[in-house]
Amino acid sequence: MFEGNVRLISMLGVLTVIVIASLMLDYFHILRRPVRISMGIALLAMGAGAVLTLGAVLPDNHFYGQVCAQVQTKHKVVALTFDDGPYSPYTEQILDILQERNVPATFFLVGSNAAKHPQLVKRIVDEGHQIGNHTYTHVDLLKLDRAQAIEEIDRTNAVLKSEVGFVPHVARPPHGFRDPAIMDVMASRGLSVVEWSVMSKDWTNPGEEAIVERTINKVKNGSIVLLHDGDGIAAKADRSQTVAATRKIIEKLQAQGYRFVTVDEILKSREAK
Ligand SMILES: [Zn+2]
Known part of the structure; x- marks a missing residue:
């Protein structure tokens, strides 16, 4: 179009x-x-x-091309996604919880943060989680020209490749914002755009209970949940509410029979239309 x-x-x-x-x-x-x-x-x-x-x-709008915000499935599967990291000590704390509960997740990494914490990127991958490209400086891609947007994506891919030996095939533009040129840039790099269907606004630190309630109330089969282990490139905000909420979200949803999967796996559980 x-x-x-x-x-x-x-x-x-x-x-x-x-x-x-x-x-x-x-x-x-x-x-x-x-x-x-x-x-x-x-x-x-x-x-x-x-x-x-x-x-x-809008995260679930396909006007500029196919994005994945959730999938239609009869299976009780949900994908947790963590944006803006790696960001110490919160990324480690979330990884500890995920490991303890044997839950895979997907981390949309900011390239400049990944460059600062190579050991965390390795740990994320070694522990079976999926990684995605979330640009190098967490900039609104709608404000950049095409060449600058390409640089944001490519620099991040280069850092990730040097740290873990491969580049991701999923990306989440900062704030989810995209237009035809951004969708084209992503496609040219073999990146599928992944948005979300459940958001608790955890980045505003509304309180652990609010993050848990808002998430649990909206989750259904095939949901993709947006959470934040990081804080853009500023890396100033406290993420302990998200850490504590993550533990409770996992416990409550597992008690309801949900199984946690990566973004790739949730895409595989999509039902043929
Ligand atoms: Zn972000």
């Missing part, structure tokens, strides 16, 4: 010009009869802007 170099910002720019021009025509009573055509065009352009923006920011 879109060319691979189309940017959201360019499309919104064109629509803004159309809206302003149409409103001016309407203001000067041009194209007002028999109906207010220019006002109609302005409204259509605003609606198109809303559709284009929602396609970029």
